[in-house]
Amino acid sequence: MKGSDSFLIVLETPKGERSFTCHRNEFIWNAAAHNGVNLPAICHQGRCLTCAGRLLSGSVDQSSANSYFPEDKAAGFVLLCTGRPCSDLRIRTHEQLYMRQHRAKLGLPAPYL
């Protein structure tokens, strides 16, 4: 049940839409895992970009990510392993390739590219 500190997360994944609630202090990737949604990730530090998604609506707190730039936010990318919801969210998952290409174009760190 959604409380005042929990938000509805809707993920658009390659296998279809999945939704669950996530507390404002919980990482989105963790909440997804607890709800049986298996998302890609490696570092769990907000560094490697494997968990990258595209924020379609809502607001995400990325203050725990090790490597997240204003340019990432401007382009709509989020890192689910270290992102916390500030509102209800709709996110397209599995965007790692596009986020790495975005970083490379800007000369920003792009592991695994």
Add this chain to the structure above:
Amino acid sequence: MSNGVTPVGHGDVTQRVGVEVIRARGVDVEKLIKMLIANAAAEFASTYYYYTILRMHLAGHEDYKEICEDARLEDRAHWELIVPRIYELGGELPNDLPAFHNQAGCVAAKLPDPPTAVNILTVLLESERCAIRSWTAICDMTFGKDPRTYDMASRILNEEIEHEAWFIELLAHERDGKSIPSGHFRRGEPGEAPYSKNRRFYNP
């Protein structure tokens, strides 16, 4: 094609049978090279270099200092072990150290502020955890398809798992006053690296 393997011409030095056989078995070789470079950067820069600094700030904790040193030297051994494989697969290291460090898939183990034993042990622990995840990804990618890379990655992974166990034990003791044993006793010489350096292949 023989068993799905792209033929390599007699005397052809532009292709490698060692690469084509694993490609035929489903390994995305280009992706593997990128992942190995990211892991090599994490071993050399994110851990080995920064552990050198962390170790300097553990005065009064000579036991922690020694264990940090073991992990540091073993992570250097991981770097040495995996770099040749990058080249064998047809890849290369970036000819620019900052660019290489930017490739690292794990956070740099920077000296925390304040540099207390608890904070340093926490940095060490989380660094090892990222290493476990990164090398597990390589193992998953190569198991049953690329025996050579899998063998190297699993040797490294063995030691990263031991490192995590050490720092859990030390952090639980230092921060929480709890006993969570690593299950290990002691290494031999510093940097002994029992899996990545000193276990010989069977070779009568």
